[in-house]
Amino acid sequence: xxxxxxxxxxxxxxxxxxxxRYEAAIPNVAEKVNAYETFHLTTDLSILSDxxxxxxPLLFKAADIMDNLFWKQAWGxxxxxxxxxxxxxxxxxxxxxxxxxxRLNNHEPFIKGVGPKPLGSKLYPEDMTMEEFNQLPNHxxxxxxxxxxxxxxxxxxxxxxxxxxxxxxxxxxxxxRQAATLADNEAFRKYLNERxxxxxxGDYYKSDMCWMDMKxxxxxxxxxxxxxxxxRLLGTKTAFxxxxxxxxxxxxxxxxxxxxxxxxLQANLPVNAEYKTETPGSDSDLNVYDAIYYAGDCNAASxxxxxxxxxxxxxxxxxxxxxxxxxxxxxxxxxxxxxxxSDIVIHPSQRQYIDFDAFFENTMFHEVAHGLGIKETxxxxxxxxxxxxxxxxxxxxxxxxxxxxxxxxxLAESGELKEKDLMTNYVTxxxxxxxxxxxxxxxxxxxxxMIRFNYFLEHGAFSxxxxxxxxxxxxxxxxxxxxQLSEEILVLQGNGDYNKALTMIESMGQTGPDxxxxxxxxxxxxIPVDIVFEQGPGVVGLE
Numbered sequence: 001x002x003x004x005x006x007x008x009x010x011x012x013x014x015x016x017x018x019x020x021r022y023e024a025a026i027p028n029v030a031e032k033v034n035a036y037e038t039f040h041l042t043t044d045l046s047i048l049s050d051x052x053x054x055x056x057p058l059l060f061k062a063a064d065i066m067d068n069l070f071w072k073q074a075w076g077x078x079x080x081x082x083x084x085x086x087x088x089x090x091x092x093x094x095x096x097x098x099x100x101x102x103r104l105n106n107h108e109p110f111i112k113g114v115g116p117k118p119l120g121s122k123l124y125p126e127d128m129t130m131e132e133f134n135q136l137p138n139h140x141x142x143x144x145x146x147x148x149x150x151x152x153x154x155x156x157x158x159x160x161x162x163x164x165x166x167x168x169x170x171x172x173x174x175x176x177r178q179a180a181t182l183a184d185n186e187a188f189r190k191y192l193n194e195r196x197x198x199x200x201x202g203d204y205y206k207s208d209m210c211w212m213d214m215k216x217x218x219x220x221x222x223x224x225x226x227x228x229x230x231x232r233l234l235g236t237k238t239a240f241x242x243x244x245x246x247x248x249x250x251x252x253x254x255x256x257x258x259x260x261x262x263x264x265l266q267a268n269l270p271v272n273a274e275y276k277t278e279t280p281g282s283d284s285d286l287n288v289y290d291a292i293y294y295a296g297d298c299n300a301a302s303x304x305x306x307x308x309x310x311x312x313x314x315x316x317x318x319x320x321x322x323x324x325x326x327x328x329x330x331x332x333x334x335x336x337x338x339x340x341x342s343d344i345v346i347h348p349s350q351r352q353y354i355d356f357d358a359f360f361e362n363t364m365f366h367e368v369a370h371g372l373g374i375k376e377t378x379x380x381x382x383x384x385x386x387x388x389x390x391x392x393x394x395x396x397x398x399x400x401x402x403x404x405x406x407x408x409x410x411l412a413e414s415g416e417l418k419e420k421d422l423m424t425n426y427v428t429x430x431x432x433x434x435x436x437x438x439x440x441x442x443x444x445x446x447x448x449x450m451i452r453f454n455y456f457l458e459h460g461a462f463s464x465x466x467x468x469x470x471x472x473x474x475x476x477x478x479x480x481x482x483x484q485l486s487e488e489i490l491v492l493q494g495n496g497d498y499n500k501a502l503t504m505i506e507s508m509g510q511t512g513p514d515x516x517x518x519x520x521x522x523x524x525x526x527i528p529v530d531i532v533f534e535q536g537p538g539v540v541g542l543e
Contacts, residue, residue, distance in 0.1 A: 029089040037528035041535040043290035055182040062175040063242035063295040070240045070296030075099035103301035120233035145202045169199045185217040208310035212319040220245040235390040241296035251288035275494040290328040305330040308367035313375035323367040342431040347472040353427035366404035377496035387496025397448035399489045447509035454508040
């Protein structure tokens with residue numbers, strides 16, 4: 001017997017569904033979308049072998065799985081969320097931000113009815129108290145590859161990523177193993193197989209060590225749960241991401257000589273001996289790549305232009321780290337964002353010093369700086385990351401920013417950077433602060449840039465011309481402030497001084513009214529806040 005639903009009930013149900021559609025909480029969504037400059041992420045694939053070209057679609061598929069897993073960590077179900085947004089601009093902005101919160105505006109919600117973003121995203125229960133967490137008798141609760149949920153009795157429970165998302169990670173591992181059969185390079189083949197195993201076991205140490213042994217492969221694939229930026233509650237849980245990279249052999253050759261200088265750079269840090277006792281791993285290397293795909297965490301709002309990995313301090317102590325410069329993304333940000341910003345905020349007499357090579361060097365040595373200093377506190381508080389808790393990421397980014405400029409200065413003054421005019425690095429560095437500070441206080445990188453700006457302001461590293469409203473760099477004062485801030489942060493990390501780190505972020509990691517006026521001027525000029533990618537197999541010519 002057929003059963004018919006009354007027409008009025010159907011209408012009521014449709015109305016209820018319509019009422020559940022997501023609507024914008026802000027009036028200028030189209031402007032928000034347009035604030036991201038579209039960039040086609042591609043490169044010349046003619047240098048690759050047939051096997052390598054055949055491998056790439058498998059890597060794209062694995063990367064897409066990482067992308068979907070990051071959606072689950074950041075918000076929940078991607079498809080059900082996006083399918084309930086009718087406005088194409090609103091849907092596009094949600095895609096850029098991987099959810100309804102504006103990552104470059106302190107995670108403010110831009111969709112009606114959505115509350116504040118949970119500090120722990122979906123990595124912890126939203127109603128979890130720190131007392132509950134501290135009392136949870138499970139030593140894996142702070143493990144970076146686990147999440148915390150409530151069981152059917154409402155009690156906290158610890159679930160490893162590889163068990164929570166076993167189906168997805170099994171498929172991703174299968175793609176990696178298929179790709180490994182096509183690898184011309186033995187080290188890359190070994191890494192892909194080990195990384196596949198790691199996705200299913202939650203033990204990434206061996207695959208990280210294998211990744212460090214890759215020196216000559218033209219394709220690189222960074223994949224897995226890696227950075228902790230998404231965890232703003234405790235700063236320990238990692239988020240899924242992936243990069244597909246093609247090596248620029250010519251530019252990489254220019255950087256080879258700097259890797260052997262790491263022990264010397266460590267020894268020359270501006271701190272007492274106890275804060276630089278660790279020796280950077282001898283297998284560290286510097287290479288340049290064109291990125292052809294970003295997925296997950298690294299693709300959310302602001303785009304990474306350089307990578308320093310692995311994060312595991314044990315791997316760094318034994319092998320060092322690899323510093324990967326993403327040249328095509330870097331060039332896009334320099335041309336589309338940094339140069340126009342400098343035309344607004346840098347004094348006309350110093351705009352001649354805005355230079356891509358200086359931007360590249362500042363970015364590269366930022367990544368080098370991540371591998372310097374110490375990973376273990378000097379007073380038994382454990383690792384720096386453990387001791388600094390939720391402040392660890394912002395302080396580490398602050399260290400890398402300021403210490404990167406310190407390293408450039410050291411290399412130039414020792415003659416390692418031939419015919420170097422450091423004013424190009426200093427002025428470009430200053431303009432770069434205005435580019436990155438737009439990432440907002442919700443980002444570790446944004447906090448780091450604000451700390452640096454406010455520190456420079458206090459120490460007279462620059463002056464602002466009242467008539468033009470532009471900044472003029474004082475080279476000597478900026479150099480002095482750079483040395484002092486480098487020392488302060490290295491000592492803070494070595495001491496594992498959480499309270500001092502928290503004070504630094506709270507007092508200096510904020511945007512003051514004068515800086516906000518400058519940022520408003522930049523925004524009103526229509527300068528992109530960041531880039532967004534057209535990317536995928538079709539963009540690079542694989543379809």
